[in-house]
Amino acid sequence: MLLPLCTWSEIEQFLGRSRTIVIPIGSNEQHGPIGLLGTDWMCPEIIAHEAQKSADILIAPTFNIGMAQHHLGFPGTITLRPSTFIAAICDWVNSLAAHGFEKILFLNGHGGNVASIEAAFSELYAQASFARRPAGFALKLCNWWDLEGVGELANRQFPKGHGIHATPSEIAVTQWAYPQHIKSAEYSPAIANWGPIREAADFRARHPDGRMGSDPGLATPEKGRELVMLAAQGLVQAVEAFSTEPSPY
Amino acid sequence: MLLPLCTWSEIEQFLGRSRTIVIPIGSNEQHGPIGLLGTDWMCPEIIAHEAQKSADILIAPTFNIGMAQHHLGFPGTITLRPSTFIAAICDWVNSLAAHGFEKILFLNGHGGNVASIEAAFSELYAQASFARRPAGFALKLCNWWDLEGVGELANRQFPKGHGIHATPSEIAVTQWAYPQHIKSAEYSPAIANWGPIREAADFRARHPDGRMGSDPGLATPEKGRELVMLAAQGLVQAVEAFSTEPSPY
């Protein structure tokens, strides 16, 4: 079920059978010469929407702007500061918790979000911890590439040139979902270099076309399809495991 | 052009011919017995996406969670506090301004957002005002129902029972765009009552099924199509007028 396509009473009914919800979360940021700016929020959205076709799981609207300050040197990137990002995640969680959701899983599509999402979780839990009471909800972060079997598949598909930003795996996923928006461009070297991640001007100086360690030209829609199908399956399993995890209380 | 489906170099090229961008902004909140939770962010998204098919305008990702605290009494509603909402709008605008966008138009789908969006604009302008320098960007808020001719059309389509929340016009727009998600439900009275808007518990006590003054059953996909086509045209005009507005400097 896609929450935005439901009525409130359909959600009320869903809460009668499950207290778990999945939030696709990503970023809108440059993805090199051929990657789409929306890649990082589209990937978890694509996977989550696929997953709910075959399982009774609930998918929230997509949290589409993340922590991408280091990409601001490239037009089209939109970022939240970590402090804003944390505040927004707190409001999303507090809204859902008010309705009785007890297990909230963020399916993440952007490595740069991880630290701020985890900081947000701690900010949320801290309210309960200072008050020495249970939080009433459990939070989980899953990167889509960490879902069961997905990393292995990507390694088989792209034994060289996968890299960590504008990777062929994420681009393949968007190629499968948006076949009319497959881009091509000349770039060199074939595999981009690596480096530390700091402010935007530093990033662009190190990575002139935006890639980090990747050869996005290896992506194909078919490889994307394989990744989505496996990840969707992995998400259903992750939701099931999270939903049935026993409480320590 | 849809920004998330572009590469960063396509946006770089766009900036060579225009400095204007449109951000669809709405809310994810209860919309009565048959309205979709995503209605308020879907409507501006649908209209903006339609508009860019026939004009060279750029559409940002959709800002899909707004100020909906008063709807938290109904499952599925997600809200930002005004303070978080303001911080997030500031980060979006500062990101886009860093790329050289000078005219940023928020196409809004939720009346409850208006005050906080305007407060955010003032927060953004204030930085320049305290420093006694130009801001470098101009911001504009357009509600989709205020686009040229749209209000008149809605009045003709729904002379009675339009109301102000879960209106047949917004529901018609989503029915046209998501025909497989048209819902039906029994509700009474046909036209809902009105009242002040305060905290969520007060709102639900006054409006037990979530509607305010509306009869959503009047919506049809065909009426939605008419609204979208007219609004898309109005948006193109609004973007053109905003883009060519002379600077006072």
Place this chain on the structure above:
Amino acid sequence: MLLPLCTWSEIEQFLGRSRTIVIPIGSNEQHGPIGLLGTDWMCPEIIAHEAQKSADILIAPTFNIGMAQHHLGFPGTITLRPSTFIAAICDWVNSLAAHGFEKILFLNGHGGNVASIEAAFSELYAQASFARRPAGFALKLCNWWDLEGVGELANRQFPKGHGIHATPSEIAVTQWAYPQHIKSAEYSPAIANWGPIREAADFRARHPDGRMGSDPGLATPEKGRELVMLAAQGLVQAVEAFSTEPSPY
């Protein structure tokens, strides 16, 4: 009753007969060639102080600095950022609510405050909404020019040249109350132009003497007296209606 001229035990007694309080709120900002910098906070203060002479209503101290960032290009303007303004309104309301006030009416004198006041109300209500409990108070915003009959009177008094900033009606009110501070100045054109409201430098470039659409020279103390008397009456009615409004619980 004027709260600052009471002792705490007089307020304790008042709370035994009413739970309503009025807060005059405005701004300290340029008002064109002859308007006083304090115009926008003086007007609601003048009206509220007049109203309490003939009715048992309680008037709080005046909230005298509002959201006036766009006027910072003119000496004497003092503004709060919207974020500060919202925080301050929250503290005022939480203070009064702690004493048992349940109906808090802001009598506003500055159009530029409206968005931020409404955002503050939502910020306040949101605390209760996230917790799914009643707020314990109801908030109301009344612009003094919207009180019963006042707009009509101003239209009759100033059929042309009323405008929206440094208006003859607000200046007339201060002329009646502060007859020793009536100013005069040469200005042209007689009726000032209009335009969008953005950062301070933009505002001053568009409106070199600070007026928007108005001819303040039309103001007279006698017209001010008429406005004050009618508005004071309207305020008493508004307080009565608000105080007796039934709860939905």
Place this chain on the structure above:
Amino acid sequence: MLLPLCTWSEIEQFLGRSRTIVIPIGSNEQHGPIGLLGTDWMCPEIIAHEAQKSADILIAPTFNIGMAQHHLGFPGTITLRPSTFIAAICDWVNSLAAHGFEKILFLNGHGGNVASIEAAFSELYAQASFARRPAGFALKLCNWWDLEGVGELANRQFPKGHGIHATPSEIAVTQWAYPQHIKSAEYSPAIANWGPIREAADFRARHPDGRMGSDPGLATPEKGRELVMLAAQGLVQAVEAFSTEPSPY
């Protein structure tokens, strides 16, 4: 000159002859059995308004709500949290600095404000300090009772029972200015006890009628007049000294 009773061009002219401004700042809080709730903001306002009658000094609007959390146990008290108070002072100063004011003197009427005002000053200076640049303004805090000779006069007037809250000196000042609002009440003991200042419930438990160490019944309007006249003179001297203080640069 009273800033709110001036036009912006009068302030522009004033800036040609002086860069100094005085802000009366206080609190709206319980003042024992006969003290007015507005005592702490009225006193500096009364003194500052008196001072400008005989000297060319500029008085800002009164900052009338301060840090009075410990008095919230008594109806009518309104407080800002220190964090809000600091933010508001920053906005006031940044507004005035934008106009070219270089010496900003806060004439304070509430001991409980002192820490938060000084913290606000540091917050303001810190912006310049982190950037290793001059601030462009100097800030000064003067309590009215510390103006030249005032403390000695109060000691002579009230050798016993002056205390530190709801003192006869501050009540005398308001009696002189607001003779129609002189209150009387029975209270005992004649001189109230002392104690630490903590949260509101603790304060009310320790000080059931709100006084700290004082016998407010000793106040008379005539003593108030003496205090005001001396303090007004002291303020003029303080402004002169501050205005002519040499810069270290």
Place this chain on the structure above:
Amino acid sequence: MLLPLCTWSEIEQFLGRSRTIVIPIGSNEQHGPIGLLGTDWMCPEIIAHEAQKSADILIAPTFNIGMAQHHLGFPGTITLRPSTFIAAICDWVNSLAAHGFEKILFLNGHGGNVASIEAAFSELYAQASFARRPAGFALKLCNWWDLEGVGELANRQFPKGHGIHATPSEIAVTQWAYPQHIKSAEYSPAIANWGPIREAADFRARHPDGRMGSDPGLATPEKGRELVMLAAQGLVQAVEAFSTEPSPY
């Protein structure tokens, strides 16, 4: 007892016999030509650690960075803005209060901290005051030089040239504790000048070597020993008095 050298169960046991804790708090900032950058946090740490050798009192880790914006013109100074400092103190207190500590004494080593610490206390108390409930904890600020007899001793030791920053008394304390880090330098004049405290650039212009009114060369380790022994004794008394202070409830 030094809390960081205990296990959690030792603290659990301590809470069975006392609800009081001491937090040494200071600043890391320039201390003139021969003073150590850590002087202001070392002094209260040295004294508190000495005191717990002879009494069953509990010492928290040292809060070592305070409000020192005015010293940023000198390398090695690290400061928190007042707003950050207040937030951090709130978190320390809320952590300790969650464990049941009811009396929290800050032993302070930096005059520049006083305002922000007191503002933090009010911020903490305000939460209880708005809610009209007891705070559950009492907070106390003691500057080490105000402990019983310490000021008198310092006056006897340094009848001239004590000053207020980089004083011989504080330097003597660190000389006793860190004899291998006693520095010497040429400086003149022997006794430094005084002045107002504003932004860092202003401070350095007024006080080129960082001292205010002091001659640090008067310090000796032996004088430091005397100060520490007396202050440690005074701290034990202060803790005893605070611990046994009756509640007003």
Place this chain on the structure above:
Amino acid sequence: MLLPLCTWSEIEQFLGRSRTIVIPIGSNEQHGPIGLLGTDWMCPEIIAHEAQKSADILIAPTFNIGMAQHHLGFPGTITLRPSTFIAAICDWVNSLAAHGFEKILFLNGHGGNVASIEAAFSELYAQASFARRPAGFALKLCNWWDLEGVGELANRQFPKGHGIHATPSEIAVTQWAYPQHIKSAEYSPAIANWGPIREAADFRARHPDGRMGSDPGLATPEKGRELVMLAAQGLVQAVEAFSTEPSPY
């Protein structure tokens, strides 16, 4: 060099030969039945202080309170909320950057800090990124157990029962440095269980004595010495590598 034991002019001289500084950062939190509450800030402090004995590197004061909300169920734990922690790190870095430090290395002793430290780095870099200018500084996070060879040594020392909280390696480090504070206690099972990290009440329910996966009884001072010596060497190398890293500009 230990910064707090230097004068400001010694730091000024150091800046002439290096622009790098090390900040030991940790947490004050429960460490199981025999671990010290200060373990996580003592370990990086011990290692950094050791390292500077043999190399010309500069060590800042220790940042001793981190993000430990999940340990608040055990007495003695003190935590900052992530939002406070981020603000404090920003102030530390901005202070040091004001002096000209260009490479700031945080030597971390607490896994729970990692996300919030990285979020703080992004918050700091974002200021430069929004302004499209270089930041002027580079930030690096090193966990002490990730220094060259340290993880391997710990694995050899503790092939079983190392775990992730209250580990024998961190306890060994403190045993070597504080031999008079070696504790012992009965606990079972020998090796503690694992689980997710959420709010404090959840944590204590899952981990009744505070350990996660560890058998702290395996610690010995001698093993601690080995770890410290190797880590100190690794830190010197890390500082050297960071200091000489070429700029991309």
